Amino acid sequence: MSWKISQISSSLLGLLREREAAPSLGSLPQLEHIRERMLQCMASFLEAGALRPAVWSKVQYADDIQALWYLRSDVMQLLSGHCGETLAASELAALTELFRGHLPAAQFASARRRA
Numbered sequence: 001m002s003w004k005i006s007q008i009s010s011s012l013l014g015l016l017r018e019r020e021a022a023p024s025l026g027s028l029p030q031l032e033h034i035r036e037r038m039l040q041c042m043a044s045f046l047e048a049g050a051l052r053p054a055v056w057s058k059v060q061y062a063d064d065i066q067a068l069w070y071l072r073s074d075v076m077q078l079l080s081g082h083c084g085e086t087l088a089a090s091e092l093a094a095l096t097e098l099f100r101g102h103l104p105a106a107q108f109a110s111a112r113r114r115a
Contacts, residue, residue: 027102031065034098038068038075041091045082053078065102072096 038059046052055074062068072092079088100108 030098030102031068034065034068034095035059035062037098038071038095041095042075042078045079065099069099069103069107 039056042053042056042059055071055078058074059068059071062071072095075095076088076092079091082088096108
């Protein structure tokens with residue numbers, strides 16, 4: 001019987017921890033701001049009249065900030081093909097900063113890893 005109580009209390013604690021993180025997972029205005037910035041970033045490096053890449057639609061129709069977070073690598077790949085890896089990395093760093101405060105801190109690289 002004690003293992004059931006332990007299991008229930010663990011489940012409840014897990015739910016509480018998720019609730020603590022959930023409110024900061026981004027508001028609709030922040031989601032739209034990040035989405036627009038990602039689209040602008042891609043548009044600035046594409047030639048006029050060029051077909052929009054598949055990642056464009058993924059960014060445009062992403063449901064939440066978490067989905068946009070994981071699309072950063074696709075945006076990086078597209079940008080590095082058009083403007084080089086150095087410039088693409090600096091653009092990606094600027095995009096990454098937009099996510100601060102809206103995703104759990106554990107998703108960001110530690111200061112040691114960035115150095």
